[in-house]
Amino acid sequence: MSSAITVENLSKKYIIGHQKQERYTALRDVLANGAKRIAHKLCHPFAASEIDPTHEEFWALKGINFDIKQGDRVGVIGRNGAGKSTLLKILSRITEPTTGKIRIRGRVSSLLEVGTGFHPELTGRENVFLNGGILGMSNAEIKRKFDEIIAFAEVEKFLDTPVKRYSSGMYVRLAFAVAAHLEPEILVVDEVLAVGDAQFQKKCLGKMEDVGKEGRTILFVSHNMVAVKTLCSRGIVLNKGQVVFQGGVEDAVEQYVGQDSLDKNEIYWDTISIAPENEYIRLKSISIKALQGSIIDIESGIDITIGFYNKTAGRHLGLALHLFTLEGLCLFTTGIFLSSNSEAEIGVFSTRCVIPPHLLNVGVYKIDLLFIESRRDLLFKIDDVISFEVEHTAAGRGGNMARAAGVIRPMLDWTYEFSPQ
Amino acid sequence: MDNQSELIIEAGRTERHYWKDLWRYRELFYFLAWRDILVRYKQTVIGLAWALIRPLLTMIVFVVVFGKLAKLPSEGTPYPILVFAALLPWQFFANAFTEAGNSLISNANMISKVYFPRLVIPTSAVIVSFVDFLISGIILVGLMLWYDCAPDWRIITLPVFIFIAFAAAMGAGLWTAALNVKYRDVRYIIPFVAQLGLYVSPVGFSSNIIPEQWRLLYSINPMVGVIDGFRWAIVGGNTQLYWPGFLLSLALVLVILVTGVVYFRKTEKTFADVI
Numbered sequence: 047m048s049s050a051i052t053v054e055n056l057s058k059k060y061i062i063g064h065q066k067q068e069r070y071t072a073l074r075d076v077l078a079n080g081a082k083r084i085a086h087k088l089c090h091p092f093a094a095s096e097i098d099p100t101h102e103e104f105w106a107l108k109g110i111n112f113d114i115k116q117g118d119r120v121g122v123i124g125r126n127g128a129g130k131s132t133l134l135k136i137l138s139r140i141t142e143p144t145t146g147k148i149r150i151r152g153r154v155s156s157l158l159e160v161g162t163g164f165h166p167e168l169t170g171r172e173n174v175f176l177n178g179g180i181l182g183m184s185n186a187e188i189k190r191k192f193d194e195i196i197a198f199a200e201v202e203k204f205l206d207t208p209v210k211r212y213s214s215g216m217y218v219r220l221a222f223a224v225a226a227h228l229e230p231e232i233l234v235v236d237e238v239l240a241v242g243d244a245q246f247q248k249k250c251l252g253k254m255e256d257v258g259k260e261g262r263t264i265l266f267v268s269h270n271m272v273a274v275k276t277l278c279s280r281g282i283v284l285n286k287g288q289v290v291f292q293g294g295v296e297d298a299v300e301q302y303v304g305q306d307s308l309d310k311n312e313i314y315w316d317t318i319s320i321a322p323e324n325e326y327i328r329l330k331s332i333s334i335k336a337l338q339g340s341i342i343d344i345e346s347g348i349d350i351t352i353g354f355y356n357k358t359a360g361r362h363l364g365l366a367l368h369l370f371t372l373e374g375l376c377l378f379t380t381g382i383f384l385s386s387n388s389e390a391e392i393g394v395f396s397t398r399c400v401i402p403p404h405l406l407n408v409g410v411y412k413i414d415l416l417f418i419e420s421r422r423d424l425l426f427k428i429d430d431v432i433s434f435e436v437e438h439t440a441a442g443r444g445g446n447m448a449r450a451a452g453v454i455r456p457m458l459d460w461t462y463e464f465s466p467q
Numbered sequence: 468m469d470n471q472s473e474l475i476i477e478a479g480r481t482e483r484h485y486w487k488d489l490w491r492y493r494e495l496f497y498f499l500a501w502r503d504i505l506v507r508y509k510q511t512v513i514g515l516a517w518a519l520i521r522p523l524l525t526m527i528v529f530v531v532v533f534g535k536l537a538k539l540p541s542e543g544t545p546y547p548i549l550v551f552a553a554l555l556p557w558q559f560f561a562n563a564f565t566e567a568g569n570s571l572i573s574n575a576n577m578i579s580k581v582y583f584p585r586l587v588i589p590t591s592a593v594i595v596s597f598v599d600f601l602i603s604g605i606i607l608v609g610l611m612l613w614y615d616c617a618p619d620w621r622i623i624t625l626p627v628f629i630f631i632a633f634a635a636a637m638g639a640g641l642w643t644a645a646l647n648v649k650y651r652d653v654r655y656i657i658p659f660v661a662q663l664g665l666y667v668s669p670v671g672f673s674s675n676i677i678p679e680q681w682r683l684l685y686s687i688n689p690m691v692g693v694i695d696g697f698r699w700a701i702v703g704g705n706t707q708l709y710w711p712g713f714l715l716s717l718a719l720v721l722v723i724l725v726t727g728v729v730y731f732r733k734t735e736k737t738f739a740d741v742i
Contacts, residue, residue, distance in 0.1 A: 059742070071653040073650040074652070075649070081705070096505075135739065136476065137476075138581070138582050139476060139582040140578075140579065140580070140581070140582050140739045141736070141737075141739040141740050142476075142478060142736040142737065143476065143477070143478050144478055145478050146478065146729045147475065147477045148475065148476040148477070149473060149474070150473070150474040150475075150476070151473050151474075154474070156581070156582070158580045158581070159580045162576065162577055162579045162580045162581050163574075163576070163581070165502055165506055166504065167510070168505060168506065168509075172505065175498065176501075176502050178575060179497075179498035179499075179634050180495065180498070180581055180583065182491075182492070182583070184494055185494050185497075218567050235718065251544055255577050255704045299627075310639070394731075418596075
């Protein structure tokens with residue numbers, strides 16, 4: 047079988063600016079920096095052009111090579127920041143590689159997001175046409191598939207309602223339905239399945255399976271190992287911008303799960319000036335890791351360690367932690383009295399909190415920290431200190447392809463009796 | 468399998484398929500323009516009438532200020548027609564330039580998530596303004612009927628001048644759109660240019676009132692040539708086209724358009740990284 051995608055020595059470099067907060071350049075700065083550089087050149091005409099200390103090179107991808115055959119269904123897996131999204135963006139021609147070469151044979155459609163270009167003021171019907179057009183379908187093609195799309199999305203009744211009045215579920219269903227009816231030879235999909243309710247996710251995965259069975263080439267990026275295992279036949283594991291494994295999907299998933307947890311989720315505020323602080327408290331560090339194993343999943347349990355410096359003596363100090371879902375729902379509050387019988391002294395506290403296995407469901411969670419005096423006065427509150435993800439690995443109770451419904455996923459005692467007739 | 472097109476992505480490679488791709492995505496021009504037109508008048512009471520009211524009111528103000536108060540010469544044509552023949556291309560240019568200039572920023576989400584030739588976005592913004600231009604053209608027809616002022620043979624040359632106006636709007640729009648992605652300063656320059664240009668260009672008055680020795684210099688503003696051309700084609704009678712100035716404007720329009728396309732194409736690939 048011939049290759050559908052050949053990637054040779056692909057790299058992508060980003061320049062990350064330090065200090066600068068703005069995402070865009072202001073003409074003023076360019077002029078000012080330009081003038082500075084010229085002045086510098088005039089004063090030191092023989093100095094080698096030095097590297098700008100405020101800009102650092104960051105290689106999102108470095109020397110990637112792989113080959114995908116026609117009809118292959120390939121899962122691309124890797125931690126956050128491994129370069130998966132950058133790879134997809136380059137394959138989708140959204141951004142240009144810094145070096146390297148890619149050959150693609152066949153018409154590519156990429157889905158990095160569902161509902162790109164949806165306009166809230168337009169009706170469902172109008173948005174189907176608009177979105178289809180943006181994804182590269184022709185007017186005639188959309189007209190032909192229109193009924194199918196609407197039936198798949200289950201929004202027949204609301205076709206002429208502006209999508210701004212849709213529920214978020216309807217919106218996502220309609221958006222995915224359009225995308226699902228593209229007929230490319232090569233389909234590139236980012237984690238678009240992480241949307242919608244469980245029922246709809248199943249439907250989406252089913253649709254993806256159908257596409258795969260039709261012999262199309264699929265490149266699928268996901269954190270959902272079960273989905274990857276089900277949908278894909280081959281896997282590519284990325285780590286820090288490099289391909290660390292390619293081969294059968296089972297081995298790839300194993301490789302990924304077994305990866306050393308080098309990129310632990312932790313923040314150390316080494317520089318005092320940037321640490322979150324007020325007159326009472328200065329935060330020193332926070333780290334989140336799996337209690338067992340290297341990956342946080344529903345069975346691993348979670349270890350949260352918080353280090354801080356108490357700046358004032360003579361208080362009854364308490365620390366509380368609020369755990370939020372990505373949608374902003376507060377899951378629970380938990381806390382500890384750090385000086386219940388006496389008053390806290392000036393110094394460094396290191397506190398540890400364990401979230402037991404079989405409590406959190408798959409998803410991304412955020413943490414707020416609250417420092418409290420005498421059980422009632424708020425000394426210091428830090429929102430969104432850190433976030434972490436409970437991953438969907440294929441192990442044990444995570445063996446279901448779609449995320450189980452519900453905010454939490456406790457393991458409860460069940461009993462049953464059976465009386466045969 | 469052999470009939471499949473092979474696509475090669477490589478650093479710094481100018482794509483051979485670009486113009487073919489642009490053709491393949493031709494329906495997207497229509498979709499985006501259609502979206503903008505639909506969205507523009509959603510939840511408005513009088514809807515499309517806004518496209519008529521704005522130029523009409525501007526015209527009335529100009530007639531009163533320049534024609535009645537300042538008593539500038541009208542060269543034998545009714546002042547409203549003199550003003551409107553110029554207001555029409557100017558508003559087209561100003562709207563197209565503003566919309567195109569901001570178009571990439573307001574569609575940033577699409578740019579960072581989907582591939583298509585980026586030229587589609589500013590171009591459809593210009594097309595939307597062109598639709599407005601056609602709608603406000605109705606007012607001109609109405610005025611000409613009202614004043615019983617029939618155009619002569621020169622009216623058939625009007626499409627040429629419309630084309631030049633389109634080229635000017637496109638060129639300027641591409642420049643500002645591409646620059647705006649990287650330098651948001653442009654966002655503040657755009658309304659300023661659109662506002663100032665209305666008074667600097669011969670909209671409220673005839674460019675014949677400019678002293679002869681300054682005429683050529685005045686034509687450095689490319690819209691001077693476009694507006695003079697519109698007046699010449701529509702008003703007819705004894706208006707004369709000042710050829711050296713017109714040719715200078717025309718040359719400048721071409722330069723802006725060509726450099727605009729080149730600069731846009733050059734920066735296009737990095738849009739997703741910097742937007």
